[in-house]
Amino acid sequence: MSASSGTALASAFPQRTPQTGFASRLVQGRQKYLISAVCVALSTVMLLPLVASVLASLKSTQEAAAVPPTYFPHSLSIDSYERLWNYQAGLPTYFSNSLGAALLTILFCLALTVPAGYGLAKFRIPGKEALFVVLLLGLIVPYQALLTPMFFFFVQLNLHNSLLGLAIIHTAIQLPFSIYVMRNAFEAVPRELEEAAIMDGCNSFEVLLHICLPAVVPAMITVSLFAFITSWNELLAALVIMNKDSSFTLPLILTAARQQTSIGGTDWGMLQAGITISIIPCMAFYLLLQKYYMAGFLSGAVK
Amino acid sequence: MHTGASKYIGLLYVTPALAFVLVFTAYPLGQMVWMSLHNWSLIAPKKYVGAGNFIKAWNDPQFWTSLEFTLKYTALITPILMISGYLIALLTAENRPLRQITRSIVFAPVVIGLGASSLLWYWLFSYDFGLINRVLIDVGVIAKPIVWFGADADRSMWAVVVSIVWKVLGFGTILFVAAIHAVPGEIGEAAMVDGASYWQRVRLITLPLTAKTILLVTLVSVIGSLLAFDQFYIMTAGQPRNLTSTSVFLIYLNSFPYRKLGYGAALSLILAGVILVCTVLQMLTSRRSHA
Numbered sequence: 203m204s205a206s207s208g209t210a211l212a213s214a215f216p217q218r219t220p221q222t223g224f225a226s227r228l229v230q231g232r233q234k235y236l237i238s239a240v241c242v243a244l245s246t247v248m249l250l251p252l253v254a255s256v257l258a259s260l261k262s263t264q265e266a267a268a269v270p271p272t273y274f275p276h277s278l279s280i281d282s283y284e285r286l287w288n289y290q291a292g293l294p295t296y297f298s299n300s301l302g303a304a305l306l307t308i309l310f311c312l313a314l315t316v317p318a319g320y321g322l323a324k325f326r327i328p329g330k331e332a333l334f335v336v337l338l339l340g341l342i343v344p345y346q347a348l349l350t351p352m353f354f355f356f357v358q359l360n361l362h363n364s365l366l367g368l369a370i371i372h373t374a375i376q377l378p379f380s381i382y383v384m385r386n387a388f389e390a391v392p393r394e395l396e397e398a399a400i401m402d403g404c405n406s407f408e409v410l411l412h413i414c415l416p417a418v419v420p421a422m423i424t425v426s427l428f429a430f431i432t433s434w435n436e437l438l439a440a441l442v443i444m445n446k447d448s449s450f451t452l453p454l455i456l457t458a459a460r461q462q463t464s465i466g467g468t469d470w471g472m473l474q475a476g477i478t479i480s481i482i483p484c485m486a487f488y489l490l491l492q493k494y495y496m497a498g499f500l501s502g503a504v505k
Numbered sequence: 506m507h508t509g510a511s512k513y514i515g516l517l518y519v520t521p522a523l524a525f526v527l528v529f530t531a532y533p534l535g536q537m538v539w540m541s542l543h544n545w546s547l548i549a550p551k552k553y554v555g556a557g558n559f560i561k562a563w564n565d566p567q568f569w570t571s572l573e574f575t576l577k578y579t580a581l582i583t584p585i586l587m588i589s590g591y592l593i594a595l596l597t598a599e600n601r602p603l604r605q606i607t608r609s610i611v612f613a614p615v616v617i618g619l620g621a622s623s624l625l626w627y628w629l630f631s632y633d634f635g636l637i638n639r640v641l642i643d644v645g646v647i648a649k650p651i652v653w654f655g656a657d658a659d660r661s662m663w664a665v666v667v668s669i670v671w672k673v674l675g676f677g678t679i680l681f682v683a684a685i686h687a688v689p690g691e692i693g694e695a696a697m698v699d700g701a702s703y704w705q706r707v708r709l710i711t712l713p714l715t716a717k718t719i720l721l722v723t724l725v726s727v728i729g730s731l732l733a734f735d736q737f738y739i740m741t742a743g744q745p746r747n748l749t750s751t752s753v754f755l756i757y758l759n760s761f762p763y764r765k766l767g768y769g770a771a772l773s774l775i776l777a778g779v780i781l782v783c784t785v786l787q788m789l790t791s792r793r794s795h796a
Contacts, residue, residue, distance in 0.1 A: 237596060237604075238603055240596060241596065241597065241603050241604060241606075241607040242603075242607075244593065244596075244607055244610075244611065245606065245607050245610040245611075248610050248611055248613065248614065248671065248674075249610060249613075251625055251626070251629060251671065252613075252614075252625075254629065254636055255625050255628070258628070267634070268634075269633045269634060270633070270638070270639045270642070270650075271634050271635065271636055271639055273636070273639075310525075313521070314521050314522040314525055315522060317518040317519070317521060317522070318518060318519045318521070318522035318523075320518050321514075321515045321516065321517070321518030321519040322515075322519060324515070325514060325515025325516075325518070326515065327515040327516050327519065328516075333519065333523065336523065336526060336527075336531070337519075337522060337523065337526055339526055339530045339531060339534070340526070340530050341784065342781060342784050343530065343534055343777050343780075343781075344728075344732055344776070344777065344780050346732050346734065346753045346756070346773075346776070347537070347756070347773040347774070347776050347777040347780070348530065348533045348534060348537060348773070349756075349757075349760070349773075350537060350540065350756065350760040350766055350769040350770045350773050351533040351534075351536035351537040351540055351770060351773075352529075352533045353760065353761070353766075354536070354540070354545075354547075354766060355532070355533055355536060357547070370529055371529075373525070373529075374525070374526075374529045374530055377522065377525065377526065377530075381522060406514050410518075431616060434618065435617070435618025435619065435620060435621070436618075437618070437619065437620040437734075437735045437738075438734050438735065438738075438753070438757070441738075441757075441761075442757070442760075442761055453618055453620035453621065456620065456621070456624055457620060457624070457738070457739055460624055460627060460739065470628055470631075470634050473624060473628060474625075474628065476624075477621045477624055477625050480617075480618060480620075480621045481617045481618075481621055484616045484617050484618065485613065485616065485617065487616075488613070488616040492609075495616070496679070499679065499680075500679075500680065500683050
């Protein structure tokens with residue numbers, strides 16, 4: 203996977219050379235329709251759960267609680283969204299908690315890995331190999347295993363129940379990937395540019411700021427995008443360190459809402475509204491920034 | 506490039522990230538080892554117990570139940586994900602509009618949260634309110650709704666497997682497509698001239714030339730499955746009788762609701778050891794691919 207990038211997806215797959223003979227052409231024609239049919243069927247199956255969830259979120263309060271469930275809403279209503287808006291501390295609180303943790307995670311990832319990538323790519327550092335392994339420690343030890351000591355540590359630092367604490371854990375999760383992406387991006391910046399700038403009397407920080415930084419913007423977008431998606435969706439760390447209702451993130455409050463069976467059972471309509479709300483930013487960023495998503499995914503996902 | 510004192514300048518740029526890793530990854534790692542040797546709770550004073558927590562794990566039936574369940578889940582879902590992911594990659598590898606759209610749609614669930622997708626499938630599989638029972642009854646497969654979660658461990662696991670296959674299928678597919686694109690076109694064309702059929706070309710050319718990617722994706726997938734938590738926490742809550750509590754779930758239960766932090770740390774250390782073996786294999790594989 204070493205040389206793969208976003209462009210690999212767009213590269214032309216070898217086209218079939220036309221075979222001769224009527225029979226084989228007929229088989230090929232049939233195959234083409236078969237492949238198209240399978241593609242359409244597959245896409246439908248993959249989309250159905252998402253469509254079902256969005257439709258269910260638009261059912262009226264009574265219809266959302268109907269047994270057996272209806273396939274399509276008889277009438278569209280935003281009741282479920284209204285109930286979600288007012289649920290416990292209110293959707294705005296949970297939404298801004300999730301957003302706050304995600305933005306802090308992006309900020310920390312960039313602040314730490316842009317200089318680190320620059321240092322690793324452009325300087326001779328004694329013991330660089332060992333240093334790189336230490337920086338990638340998070341790949342070797344899964345954060346799920348570190349949460350027990352982290353929780354104790356965060357209680358001592360008074361970082362539990364705080365977005366800052368959650369963002370620190372999310373940054374720790376994302377750091378190895380981000381360092382890897384940033385180092386590769388800085389390595390790809392041509393040396394001639396920097397040398398010319400040094401001749402003109404720029405120091406290393408000025409080289410970073412004026413020469414390298416503009417060239418690594420795509421990598422910074424990739425790092426930010428992945429930091430956002432990780433933080434926005436993460437459940438376990440939030441579950442562990444956030445135990446005050448008002449500091450819950452979106453996945454946390456939805457999980458809590460699922461369990462609330464005491465008064466009239468789970469509010470399925472509201473749950474689907476919450477799922478829809480939490481999916482929208484991920485889908486929007488995926489569709490808007492697909493190029494950066496694929497670049498990061500193909501270069502870092504399996505390393 | 507930079508000479509003289511520059512090696513310290515380089516170190517200066519790396520220092521913030523290094524400090525972060527030392528404080529928020531290396532220190533907790535050391536702390537975890539320390540905690541695993543103690544009876545440790547937030548309330549009572551900690552007491553040194555040596556290997557006591559590890560012996561406790563060895564004798565804890567729930568430890569083995571969770572480990573066995575996690576391995577079983579991993580062993581079942583990995584081949585499904587790899588084989589169907591590869592077949593879909595073969596199906597959609599050509600860059601034609603319909604296939605590219607299909608690829609994007611298959612990948613879409615990968616970007617949404619595991620929590621959100623688990624809640625979505627929890628609803629779809631719900632006894633009274635779920636569309637899956639409704640569809641199965643309407644097409645006549647079953648006469649009465651099925652209790653998917655909580656009654657039978659195997660049935661619960663299969664329902665979770667369905668939801669996770671939907672969620673992460675695109676992960677392997679996209680990486681396989683990239684690997685298939687990297688296979689030089691001339692080899693396939695030469696084989697075609699020699700009269701090789703499509704499946705012969707797949708078996709003799711595409712599969713061997715993408716084997717490294719298959720191995721890497723398999724390892725990443727195995728690690729992900731061994732660390733499964735969200736889907737079981739949300740969909741089965743470990744029920745029935747903690748038979749569907751995965752290893753991470755067991756760590757969570759012991760460390761947090763039960764507040765047995767020392768025991769939780771020991772379980773974490775054991776899990777970290779298992780994952781380490783997989784990670785080392787993964788790194789060796791990806792290093793070899795550079796040579």
